[in-house]
Amino acid sequence: MHHDVAIIGAGAAGMMCAAVAGQRGLRVVLIEHAARVGEKIRISGGGRCNFTNARAGPQHFVSRQPGFARDVLSRYTPRDFTALVRRYRIAHHEKHKGQLFCDGSSQQIIDMLRAECELGRVQWLQPCGVRGVAREGSGFRLETDQGPLQARRVVVATGGLPVPKIGATDYGLRLARQMGLQVVSPQPALVPLAFAAEPWRPFAELAGVALEVRVACGGQHFDEDLLFTHRGLSGPAILQISSFWNPGDSLRLDLSPGNDLGEALRLAKLQSRQSLLNALGQFLPRRLAQTWVEMQRLPSDRRIAELADAKLKALGASLCAWTLQPTGTEGWRKAEVMRGGVDTAELHPATLEAHKVPGLHFIGEVVDVTGWLGGYNFQWAWASGYAVGMSV
Ligand SMILES: Cc1cc2nc3c(=O)[nH]c(=O)nc-3n(C[C@H](O)[C@H](O)[C@H](O)COP(=O)(O)OP(=O)(O)OC[C@H]3O[C@@H](n4cnc5c(N)ncnc54)[C@H](O)[C@@H]3O)c2cc1C
Known part of the structure; x- marks a missing residue:
């Protein structure tokens, strides 16, 4: 025919x-x-x-x-x-x-x-x-x-x-x-990104935690939600940036977009008697704040007033410019396009x-x-x- x-x-x-x-x-x-x-x-x-x-x-x-x-x-x-x-x-x-x-x-x-x-x-x-x-x-x-x-x-x-x-x-x-x-x-694109098992171990426990972030890579950035998974990162922010990520590239994440966290913590120190964890918990999901403070080897239960300004500034900077290198994507099984x-x-x-x-x-x-x-x-x-x- x-x-x-x-x-x-x-x-x-x-x-x-x-x-x-x-x-x-x-x-x-x-x-x-x-x-x-x-x-x-x-x-x-x-x-x-x-x-x-x-x-x-x-x-x-x-x-x-x-x-x-x-x-x-x-x-x-x-x-x-x-x-x-x-x-x-x-x-x-x-x-x-x-x-x-x-x-x-x-x-x-x-x-x-x-x-x-x-x-x-x-x-x-x-x-x-x-x-x-x-x-x-x-x-x-x-x-x-x-x-x-x-x-x-x-x-x-x-x-x-x-x-x-x-x-x-x-x-x-x-x-x-x-x-x-x-x-x-x-x-694979619009796909979750994976990280090496050992360095990811502390974050694997955060699986299920979601927050709004700014993610940047390859000259592009997105303000969207991010989701921690057992093997890495997902959520709209990561799916979007995955289309601009190539092996060897690093991602730059601002975990509290729109906030100067170092300055916010310094002000919190002046105005309150709360613990570092409680102060940070105003800007981040509490589980993430806890993990982050532990990774920075800071005493989470110490009153924020007892911490030096320089330490708070460094802590804020680490959260606003988290640089990390994925090892790969989750592949065709998980990719949307x-x-x-x-x-x-x-x-x-x-x-x-x-x-x-x-x-x-x-x-x-x-x-x-x-x-x-x-x-x-x-x-x-x-x-x-x-x-x-x-x-x-
Ligand atoms: C889980 C998931 C969710 C998505 N959600 C969205 C969304 O909400 N919004 C959005 O915009 N996009 C979404 N996408 C992407 C969107 O589905 C695709 O971009 C879109 O379907 C592409 O259309 P297409 O016609 O090119 O391909 P497809 O829709 O994939 O169609 C291709 C067709 O070709 C057939 N085919 C393949 N090989 C052969 C062959 N040799 N002989 C005969 N037939 C063949 C396939 O069976 C299929 O039916 C999603 C994708 C996935 C995987």
Whole structure:
């Protein structure tokens, strides 16, 4: 059977692209190897899908070519996707910093995309693996588990490598390389960071402690919550900065952002008879304050008035500029997205078509465009799916 467009991968970007192309009257086949579609949508946002970010702009994406996503993002905005969500009467709310979530369940977004595909008379091949893609005449021939098929254009929407147990594969990256395209080395991103066991031992006991911090690395910083874990650090602050962290880099943490702790402790000394621990406990979770004081070999029960100003200043400085070097990330099992992917230099910025292989497009997470935490990755999936759906 001859198709106008064959789309590999029925995730966020693939379904969006199929619906848009189908509704333009094109014959679209959507090929998905997993038994269920949109699994990453289903598990996203704690089951409520943080489906976009109202404030999304090109500055919220990491790529070897900063700003590459600008064109695509401008043609399908968070407002456009939210309008679609409203049309399907999916109740939603803004949670934090522009993040939009379903009130009910992520399944509503999957059902909406399936309904949009139906409107576009999209043909589904599922479950069906793609074994190979080759040029044939002016189009392509695909070898699939359900036999060969021909298509004028092929769209690769196979996503990133995180969470392999729900369908992630490196097929899109392998196909890109096979077609002679450069791939930016894929790395886990939006991922907890781990530390060497021995130096981390005192902090492992803090597992579960959370606080708002400023974290900086690689020229970027975030003011978000941090969470101590048994093996290292997690929470939104760490997930965000993980996209800017490279092996060997150190993180710099301010555990009490907005406060000059040295000065605050000096003032506390003048004004009160409280213990050092109680004074510090006004700025930090008590368990963290206790561990920190012990690590600095300071007597936690001593009255703050008995400590020298210089000691208090040094203590404050240590908390406002904690420098530490992760040994690695928690890997693909815990990562929310993949950093890296098909090099954007290989793709046309408006149509995401490979310069070297006319008719072959890449969309979604398989491309070297990685959003921050907070609905940006889905916005890239919708916008890139839309751009290609409109251009094929
Ligand atoms: C736990 C978790 C929570 C997340 N929460 C959010 C969130 O709240 N907000 C947000 O913006 N982002 C979130 N993300 C990221 C977001 O899910 C992805 O960025 C987004 O799904 C990428 O869309 P995609 O279509 O490119 O890839 P996917 O949605 O992963 O879809 C790719 C599809 O391709 C299929 N496939 C792979 N290989 C083949 C093959 N060889 N043949 C056929 N099919 C194939 C896969 O089975 C899959 O269905 C989260 C990710 C995770 C892991």
